[in-house]
Every structure is written in structure tokens, then in C-alpha cells.
Amino acid sequence: MPHGFTLPDCTAVITGASSGLGAEFARQLAPQGRALLLAARRSDALEEVKMEMLALRPCLAVHCCVCDVASEAGRAHLLETVETLGLKPNLLINNAGMGDYGSFASGDTARLRAQIDINVTALMLLCHAFIPRLQASSEAPAAILNVSSLAGNVPMPDLAVYGATKAFVTSFSEALRIELLDRHIIVTAVCPGPTPTNFGKNARRPDGEDTNRSGQDLLRVPPQFVVGRALRALQQGEACVFPGLGVSLVAPLFRMMPRALLRRVLERRYRKDNS
Numbered sequence: 001m002p003h004g005f006t007l008p009d010c011t012a013v014i015t016g017a018s019s020g021l022g023a024e025f026a027r028q029l030a031p032q033g034r035a036l037l038l039a040a041r042r043s044d045a046l047e048e049v050k051m052e053m054l055a056l057r058p059c060l061a062v063h064c065c066v067c068d069v070a071s072e073a074g075r076a077h078l079l080e081t082v083e084t085l086g087l088k089p090n091l092l093i094n095n096a097g098m099g100d101y102g103s104f105a106s107g108d109t110a111r112l113r114a115q116i117d118i119n120v121t122a123l124m125l126l127c128h129a130f131i132p133r134l135q136a137s138s139e140a141p142a143a144i145l146n147v148s149s150l151a152g153n154v155p156m157p158d159l160a161v162y163g164a165t166k167a168f169v170t171s172f173s174e175a176l177r178i179e180l181l182d183r184h185i186i187v188t189a190v191c192p193g194p195t196p197t198n199f200g201k202n203a204r205r206p207d208g209e210d211t212n213r214s215g216q217d218l219l220r221v222p223p224q225f226v227v228g229r230a231l232r233a234l235q236q237g238e239a240c241v242f243p244g245l246g247v248s249l250v251a252p253l254f255r256m257m258p259r260a261l262l263r264r265v266l267e268r269r270y271r272k273d274n275s
């Protein structure tokens with residue numbers, strides 16, 4: 001890949017832009033972008049983010065699309081909105097996602113399935129739909145930024161489905177990156193560790209445990225840092241980025257560790273946290 005992605009003047013579609021990392025992507029793109037299309041299900045929260053962006057930079061074009069990206073209809077509405085507004089996106093940020101914290105056996109089937117629908121199916125089909133719509137050339141590559149997770153590197157007890165969806169995101173992104181090189185579309189996966197957003201609150205089951213586990217404090221980095229590092233990775237055309245010193249150190253360790261040893265470590269942690 002000769003160039004990285006150029007942030008100034010970009011037109012970005014951001015899913016899950018109503019809170020957490022998605023809203024922070026909007027915040028950090030606002031000072032330099034041309035247009036932002038913010039997508040999520042909660043219209044009031046999206047409007048708030050839009051107002052904040054316009055206060056930051058009144059000349060920025062900011063649009064909202066209220067949609068559920070997990071549904072066919074929601075994704076169709078997002079694509080229609082791009083067409084109707086006449087947007088020419090050159091950046092897709094697939095950020096919408098959710099977890100479900102607790103044992104697989106006791107999980108609610110709708111929430112178990114929702115993780116696959118949002119984290120996997122929606123992300124994959126939005127990539128498919130946007131590839132022909134992204135404005136890309138050899139001088140000015142387009143980009144797809146997929147929000148994965150450190151959890152994709154580890155088999156995660158009590159987050160088993162979530163971890164597996166993020167393993168999909170990382171693997172899919174790396175393969176897609178190779179396929180799209182000749183189309184001048186950079187694909188980057190960002191794999192954050194624990195980051196304070198609404199993720200933990202939403203992943204928690206009614207009367208269930210918190211997602212905050214032993215060892216997490218060492219890995220926690222603020223959303224501002226995660227997003228800044230992810231956008232720098234796009235500019236440098238990197239394939240996969242693990243924001244934060246702790247996360248960037250443990251990620252390769254998880255990959256290199258013999259699987260049996262990794263399972264033993266995770267089992268000890270699981271027993272300690274559930275005793």
C-alpha cells in the first residue's frame with residue numbers, strides 16, 4: 001500500500017456513533033473532516049452528538065441516520081441515506097457492537113444471537129455494501145476501519161460469544177485488506193482492551209455481574225486514546241492495532257502462548273473471579 005488514509009476532508013460513515021468510541025471517532029474527525037454520517041438506533045443520543053460536532057465546527061456537514069444495523073431494513077436505510085444525501089464516502093467505520101457478560105449456558109438466546117447479528121453479520125454486510133461506494137484512487141485511498149477487540153485474541157470465558165465474534169472481525173479484516181489492496185481501499189482492524197464506555201453497562205445482564213475482571217486495570221485506556229491511535233493507524237496504513245502499552249504487549253503474548261497454557265491461565269482467572 002503506497003499511501004495511508006488522508007483524514008483531512010474525509011467523508012465518514014460511523015456506525016454506533018451515539019456513544020462511546022463511535023461518538024469519539026466523530027469528535028476526532030470533526031476538526032478535519034468534510035462530512036460525517038452518524039448511525040445508531042437512538043435518535044436523541046445521535047442528535048446530541050450531532051449538536052456537539054456542529055458546536056465544534058459549524059461548517060462541518062453532519063447527518064444522522066437512525067437505524068438498526070443488525071437488520072436488513074436498517075442497513076438498507078443507511079445505504080438509502082447515503083444516496084439521498086448525495087454523500088461520497090471514503091471512510092467506513094464499522095464500530096457498532098455489543099457484548100453479553102456471563103456464562104454461555106445461562107445466556108438469553110436473543111442476546112446471544114444479537115452479538116452475531118451486530119458484531120459479525122452487520123459489519124461484514126456493510127463492508128460488502130460500501131466497497132463499491134467508497135471513493136478510492138491510488139493517490140487518495142479510501143479506508144474501512146473495523147472495531148474489533150483484544151478479546152478476539154483470547155478464548156474468553158463469560159464473554160465466549162463476544163470474543164469469538166471479535167476473532168471473526170480481526171481475521172476477516174486482515175483477509176479483506178489483502179483483497180482490497182488493488183482497489184486502493186485500506187482495511188484496518190483496531191483491537192482495544194477494556195475502555196470506559198457504555199459497553200460494560202450494556203453487556204451486563206439484569207442482576208448479572210460486571211465485566212470488570214482481575215487484571216483489567218493494567219490494560220484500561222481512555223476512549224480518546226483508543227480512537228487517536230486507531231486514526232493514526234489508518235493514516236499509516238496499518239493492518240491491525242492494539243491501542244495502549246499494556247494491550248500492545250499482551251496481544252502478541254496471547255498469540256504466541258501455547259494454547260493449552262493460555263487455557264490454563266484463563267481457567268485460573270475464571271475460577272478466581274467466580275469463587
Ligand SMILES: NC(=O)c1ccc[n+]([C@@H]2O[C@H](COP(=O)([O-])OP(=O)(O)OC[C@H]3O[C@@H](n4cnc5c(N)ncnc54)[C@H](OP(=O)(O)O)[C@@H]3O)[C@@H](O)[C@H]2O)c1
Nearest residue numbers: 016018019020021040041042068069097149195197198199
Ligand atoms: N469498551 C470496551 O471495553 C471495548 C473494548 C474492545 C472493543 N470494543 C468495541 O468497541 C465498539 C464500540 O463500543 P463502545 O465501547 O463504544 O460501547 P457503547 O458505548 O455501548 O457503544 C456502542 C454503540 O453501538 C451502537 N449500536 C449497538 N447496537 C446497534 C445496532 N443494532 N444498530 C446500530 N447501532 C448499534 C450503540 O448505539 P444505539 O444504542 O443508539 O444503537 C452505541 O452507539 C464495539 O464494537 C465494541 O465491541 C469496546
